[in-house]
Amino acid sequence: MGKNGKNAESNDEKQDKTETHLKLVEREKEKKMVKKIVWSIVTILVTLLVIFGITSYQYVTSSLQPLDETSNEEIQIEVPSGSSSADISRILEKNKVIKSASVFRFYIKLNNETNFQAGYYLFSPSMTLEEIIQSLQEGGSPVAFDGTKILVQEGLTIEQVAESVEKSTNYKASDFIEKATDKKFLLKLKTTYPELLTSAIESKETKYVLEGYLFPATYDFSDDFSLETVIENMVKKTDEVMQKYYSTIEEKKMTVQQVITLASLIEREGNSYEDRTKIASVFYNRLEAEMPLQSDISVLYALNKHKEIVTYKDLETDSPYNLYQNKGYGPGPFNNPSEDAIKSTLNPEDTNYIYFLADTTTGKVYFSRTYAEHQELVEQYITP
Known part of the structure; x- marks a missing residue:
């Protein structure tokens, strides 16, 4: 009896050990399975985060660029009095001047841009964020643009500006050139804007004295306007922009003509x-x-x-x-x-x-x- 009892106990112990081993093996399998699931989830999450990061970066980068660099379209928008930067951002996006209101708003905060003014503006999808911000800080028109608009694009020669005037008005390009080269008119402009035009008028062998001094912008005129008014407004705009640079030009011992050239x-x-x-x-x-x-x-x-x-x-x-x-x-x-x-x-x-x-x-x-x-x-x- 004692011997058989020992054998029985020995068999029970073996069975217990076998069951325990099987349970351990099963647990190890479960652990491995859990690890695989966790790693799979982590991998998927990391991949999604990378994709989201790349997509977000591309979206933000593209939103910092002009919406359409090749566009010649002019879009009139109104910035109501009391508009916040968030309001202005939404207005610009709604009118398809910029791609993203949220990116524009972030850009404004990042660069601490303030002092936006109410009014009517003519914007183009080809404008950079810096150009849009500068226009908003300079201020818009108190009334909507309903007269004649003349667009002077960056890098146009005076003859090309004359062609733009001809397309937008009843004046011929030759009339524009004739007025822009009139000596009495040029002396009048020099008297009004001496800092801007003195070095240009004193330069020798220039084909056109006012080449370089008709600032790229969109100009709005009432129905009753003269070529003299058109040219003077363009020169005036150039002088307004150059005001912030005159002291630097003097420090560098350069002339305005040299800088503009x-x-x-x-x-x-x-x-x-x-x-x-x-x-x-x-x-x-x-x-x-x-x-x-x-x-x-x-x-x-x-x-x-x-x-x-x-x-x-x-x-x-x-x-x-x-x-x-x-x-x-x-x-x-x-x-x-x-x-x-x-x-x-x-x-x-x-x-x-x-x-x-x-x-x-x-x-x-x-x-x-x-x-x-x-x-x-x-x-x-x-x-x-």
Whole structure:
């Protein structure tokens, strides 16, 4: 009996151990399964967070850019008295001037932009957030725009401005040019805006004294207006913008004509503010080294035509405006630049760059310190 009892107990113990082992194995399986589920959930959550982060970044980045850079549409909006920045943001988004009200509002807070004013405004989807904010701070019209509107886009020459006037009014482009070159009228403008126009009128060999001084903006006039009023308003706008820069120009021992001239080249040579400050640096470095500025924009202006490719023969064009053949600034501006280009001109990046070129397919600008580096970039991005 005792021996059989021991055997029975031994079998029971074995059975218990087996059951315990099976339970442990089962628990381990469950733990592994739970871990797999947890890791799967964590992986999915991390992936979703990454996707959300990338999507959010792309959305915010695109919202900081103009809604439509190619748009020529003008949209009239009203900012009621007492509107908050949130109200203004919603109005701009609703009228399709900006992409996102929330991003615009965040941008305003981040840069501590205030003093927005009530009134009627003409905005375009091609405007940058900085341009929209500046307009809101300068103030709108107390009444809705219902007269004649004339649009002067950034980088237009005076002859192209004249064409814009002809399209929007009953005046001919030739009438505009005739008034813009009238000596008595120019002296009158100089008397009214001496800081702005003295160096322009004193410059030699200029094709048009007012080239560069017809500020890019949308102008609204009543039905009864003269060409003299149109031109004076454009010059007045330029003077208003330049007021904040006159002291800096004096400190740099430059003339307004020189600043506007460089700005007109920079307007057409670069698109972003960052590129423009570097291009300004290249021009200043070349001037200091007594090298020609060698801008294709100057050659095209001398030729008075638009071309995609400037030839070696074009570079030999006999004109004081050809800055391949002539050192220095030339007679004067080559178009009517934006404030962004003017600001870039007065705030150049500190570099040793002497050359730059733009990849016409991507718009990216490449800079170099030596001619050898420049040639490598030409072969890489320009030479077919």
